[in-house]
Amino acid sequence: MRGGNKMTKKLINDAGTVIDEMLAGIVAAHPRHVRLLDHSPRSLISAGAPRPGKVGIVVGGGSGHEPGFLGYVGRGMADGAAVGNPFASPGPDPIVATTKAVHGGAGVLYIIGNYAGDVMNFEMAAELAELESITTRTVVVTDDVASAPISEAGRRRGVAGAVFVFKAAGAAADMGRDLSGVAQVAEMANASVRTMGVALEPCSLPATLKHNFTLSADELELGIGIHGEPGVERGPMRPADAVADAILDRVLAELDPPPGSDVAVLVNGMGGTPLMELYIVARHVLDRLSRRNLAIHRCLVGNFLTALEMAGCSISVIKLNDELKVLLDYPAEPVLFRDF
Amino acid sequence: MRGGNKMTKKLINDAGTVIDEMLAGIVAAHPRHVRLLDHSPRSLISAGAPRPGKVGIVVGGGSGHEPGFLGYVGRGMADGAAVGNPFASPGPDPIVATTKAVHGGAGVLYIIGNYAGDVMNFEMAAELAELESITTRTVVVTDDVASAPISEAGRRRGVAGAVFVFKAAGAAADMGRDLSGVAQVAEMANASVRTMGVALEPCSLPATLKHNFTLSADELELGIGIHGEPGVERGPMRPADAVADAILDRVLAELDPPPGSDVAVLVNGMGGTPLMELYIVARHVLDRLSRRNLAIHRCLVGNFLTALEMAGCSISVIKLNDELKVLLDYPAEPVLFRDF
Amino acid sequence: MDGIEEITPADFVALLRLVCQRIAAEQDWLSELDRAIGDGDHGSSMARGWQAALDAVDALPEPLSFSAVCAAAARGFVNSAGGATGPLYATILMRGGAAVKDREMLDLGALASFFDAAGRGIRERGKSEPGDKTMLDAWLPAVAALDAARTDHKKLAEALNDAAEAAEKGAEATRHMAARLGRASRLGARSQGHIDPGAASAALLFRTFAQGVTEG
Amino acid sequence: MDGIEEITPADFVALLRLVCQRIAAEQDWLSELDRAIGDGDHGSSMARGWQAALDAVDALPEPLSFSAVCAAAARGFVNSAGGATGPLYATILMRGGAAVKDREMLDLGALASFFDAAGRGIRERGKSEPGDKTMLDAWLPAVAALDAARTDHKKLAEALNDAAEAAEKGAEATRHMAARLGRASRLGARSQGHIDPGAASAALLFRTFAQGVTEG
Ligand SMILES: Nc1ncnc2c1ncn2[C@@H]1O[C@H](COP(=O)(O)OP(=O)(O)O)[C@@H](O)[C@H]1O
Ligand SMILES: Nc1ncnc2c1ncn2[C@@H]1O[C@H](COP(=O)(O)OP(=O)(O)O)[C@@H](O)[C@H]1O
Ligand SMILES: [Mg+2]
Numbered sequence A, B: 001m002r003g004g005n006k007m008t009k010k011l012i013n014d015a016g017t018v019i020d021e022m023l024a025g026i027v028a029a030h031p032r033h034v035r036l037l038d039h040s041p042r043s044l045i046s047a048g049a050p051r052p053g054k055v056g057i058v059v060g061g062g063s064g065h066e067p068g069f070l071g072y073v074g075r076g077m078a079d080g081a082a083v084g085n086p087f088a089s090p091g092p093d094p095i096v097a098t099t100k101a102v103h104g105g106a107g108v109l110y111i112i113g114n115y116a117g118d119v120m121n122f123e124m125a126a127e128l129a130e131l132e133s134i135t136t137r138t139v140v141v142t143d144d145v146a147s148a149p150i151s152e153a154g155r156r157r158g159v160a161g162a163v164f165v166f167k168a169a170g171a172a173a174d175m176g177r178d179l180s181g182v183a184q185v186a187e188m189a190n191a192s193v194r195t196m197g198v199a200l201e202p203c204s205l206p207a208t209l210k211h212n213f214t215l216s217a218d219e220l221e222l223g224i225g226i227h228g229e230p231g232v233e234r235g236p237m238r239p240a241d242a243v244a245d246a247i248l249d250r251v252l253a254e255l256d257p258p259p260g261s262d263v264a265v266l267v268n269g270m271g272g273t274p275l276m277e278l279y280i281v282a283r284h285v286l287d288r289l290s291r292r293n294l295a296i297h298r299c300l301v302g303n304f305l306t307a308l309e310m311a312g313c314s315i316s317v318i319k320l321n322d323e324l325k326v327l328l329d330y331p332a333e334p335v336l337f338r339d340f
Numbered sequence C, D: 001m002d003g004i005e006e007i008t009p010a011d012f013v014a015l016l017r018l019v020c021q022r023i024a025a026e027q028d029w030l031s032e033l034d035r036a037i038g039d040g041d042h043g044s045s046m047a048r049g050w051q052a053a054l055d056a057v058d059a060l061p062e063p064l065s066f067s068a069v070c071a072a073a074a075r076g077f078v079n080s081a082g083g084a085t086g087p088l089y090a091t092i093l094m095r096g097g098a099a100v101k102d103r104e105m106l107d108l109g110a111l112a113s114f115f116d117a118a119g120r121g122i123r124e125r126g127k128s129e130p131g132d133k134t135m136l137d138a139w140l141p142a143v144a145a146l147d148a149a150r151t152d153h154k155k156l157a158e159a160l161n162d163a164a165e166a167a168e169k170g171a172e173a174t175r176h177m178a179a180r181l182g183r184a185s186r187l188g189a190r191s192q193g194h195i196d197p198g199a200a201s202a203a204l205l206f207r208t209f210a211q212g213v214t215e216g
């Protein structure tokens, strides 16, 4: 059990400089793939951007979700990321600067999670970009089934399913679709994906070094948000298969993919959970989907959208049509996944 | 602070089945890239193995280091992995079965960490393989400067530097070198790399759910092993740059790369530390190496060889000659890094 | 400023500085509130935002005007606070500033229109309604109290005291809200029993204005 | 088996079963010892190894021979225990079994050669020396005690009791070792003050043999 009043430990120098130091580390480690804007140090730009005639894709949001958001900058995915403080939306200035830096004349698509801060800051940025004659569109990811009933799906949070939205939209943009075409692809991906998460242990912000919630030694939280927002049920610890079932029950009830159809799956670590556990979960998820006679087109397992050092995972399932299959298979080179 | 007598929580079903379930998850998620042997369920084999005429590479060791060992199976790296229980060497049977499955007629190279259990089990397996007329060579990775003085470098533990050894040897084998040539490359990589780690928080085995050591709220352990073996100094928490300096001081004192030469760097997470912190550490490491007038040929940052959910990191630096540069740049497709 | 009935731009900056100090002092409590029903950053976001707002204001050339102060503070705030608070307070400051942009001094009537315009800005930017368990639930009662005090010809200090009391009551009332709309509803019944952090910090703002004007 | 002077293969299996039970019972303690200077798995490795050894032995067809029992146990152990203990106990069982392979019964002399050959096996497989803070530091004193008991014409039960005492003393002595060689030296001075887990479990093995033969 973590939690209570104890201070956490982090490999940082100063809570006030974590983001700038992280960004400096990223460009130092991957200088051929990304750069920061001189005049806007919270704007991470793909080495290939802007590409004339290509729709620019800007992602962004708070930090602390790494490789989330900024890690998806790279050919075939996002052209730039506006980087906020830990768990806090970037302000309009870095968003506008990123927008201008990736604008190749074909407009810019914002893909963000459905959080009041992100929505309002990107809205302010879009108004400012419009003043500079850059057309933008915004797609708000709302894949978290735990955060609102289906009747209010528009209020749902955006969580790890965003990875599929980035991938599909990034491929469509790279293939040369226009702004409304790319936005349509992103909307389609968002409408096809459902996610729910679980936390076993909390996380802590660099500024507070305090756990942002407390779970007792035999508790877990189903439906947790990627900032530690409370979920739908705080209940007793249970086996991995039962956890996966609790999540899949809700995800599949809504998605209800017909037998014989294709899906892709993401078993996403929240930051502090070992890969061993994620694959144990993946085994049961894939087994259950296969028994439902679904074809697993692709399965991602690992840390894709995290909540600092939170222990837990989320499971995303996306229903695929032929177009989405092609888009998910399209090559991409996101900067924080360029290992070998 | 973690530790003391509290039980940890894990997304598992049963401590006795974690490895088999993890392996089932891996092959279910990546069926086109790896398979398990029917008659030896702890042998993970690359889809492309055996390749006639190519030296087979078998890695292995205890589990709990994922993506360590088994994750490096794939074209251009290892042909197979023998998978042990958490933090425990596999026995000779799965090693022999893996050896036979990847043997393409050109012999098999074992690359393992320097742990009594691994060394003895692979030695027993080599004796058994010899009986079946398969020639093997073994390269034992000994990169951990914290685990013995330089005068007894042969007794040092193998830690994250193994990733460079796998990469170099895997490329050499894929290029068609013979067994002694591939072994020589692996020895060269091992001789060129130095690593040291640090722990902020302990980890716990599935079988015990107890932390394997305790650090108080303001302590860290320098020189920690990837199983939580005690390090060289238990001292007060300090800023990330100071931690990196403490490690680099020892690593660079030994490696002493001449100004103007090329190095590659691995800032490796121990499992529970967010990417944000690893890049903060990477920033200082790269900065210090650059100020020493070294060229950073490549920098890897992330979880490459973990210790379950341990919080902390290790820093590896490898001195590169022209041959190693080519080998590290050679394409590779390790199964647990095939995200996009 | 004791007993003063008109606020100069310099007074206004002094009041904002008091808000900044008060928020910094209550930062941990505000984050604590946000931990219960949000992501635990409201205190640090507000503290960072106000600090940046004041830094931007301090960099302005003399002479100060309300609109210059508000524009600088808004821009400083929104690019530092992050989160929902950033654009909301930027909107508060910009809309409030616009409502009083021709004034050289703010009397009670002008201050009331400042806060009224700000409140309408919150609603528009946030697409939120009273009862959604947000800062609006502290803000709108305070605006109403200022209006009532003006009708009653109360003194500025007294009026701001009424506003602070109304905001505090409004914030306290969010404790029992389980709004159908807004962030709180995501938590269902579990959001009940917790004060909304944005409402709590809005009440702090009105209380600080009241104390600042009263005590000078 | 009280007072018996000769051990049949069935007795031997019964003794191994007692060892298995004893190790299982002390599993947590052994892992605790390993947590202090190693990786904390010695108890679970040993428990798993002995269970697999007994499972393999139980699957053997009758009639049992020492060499069949030892070979099956060795193979079961090494493929389940993992870690250093696997090949070491596999070597112990194989070398010990080879030393008594023509016997139908083990008297004190035969048992002494079993343990002596096993000890030499440990040294070869582990490339270790006495004083390295390993199981050897319990094993070799026990072998020496068996040898001395044989010279003194002691009874089997008494001889095994001597061996167990010697092993326990040997294990206890590892507490003060800070060996130049071996795993312990990696920790430097910090390894001192802790008993070696492999020495502790070896002492349990000898103690269980002694009790098994004494109490039946
Ligand atoms: N749409 C909205 N309209 C009005 N106020 C809002 C809205 N969304 C959030 N708030 C206010 O912002 C507060 C949260 O601020 P903060 O924690 O700084 O931002 P975030 O929620 O992005 O972490 C809430 O308590 C609420 O009062
Ligand atoms: N080279 C060696 N020679 C003899 N005994 C050894 C050797 N290496 C380890 N041991 C013994 O094995 C014990 C550790 O066993 P165990 O914890 O099961 O394996 P591991 O060290 O692989 O985790 C040590 O306490 C020691 O007694
Ligand atoms: Mg926030």
Ligand SMILES: [Mg+2]
Binding pocket: B087, B088, B089, B117, D039, D041, D083, D084
């Ligand atoms: Mg071990």
Ligand SMILES: [Mg+2]
Binding pocket: C034, C038, C039, C040, C041, C042, C083
């Ligand atoms: Mg918040």
Ligand SMILES: [Mg+2]
Binding pocket: D034, D038, D039, D040, D041, D042, D083
């Ligand atoms: Mg051990």
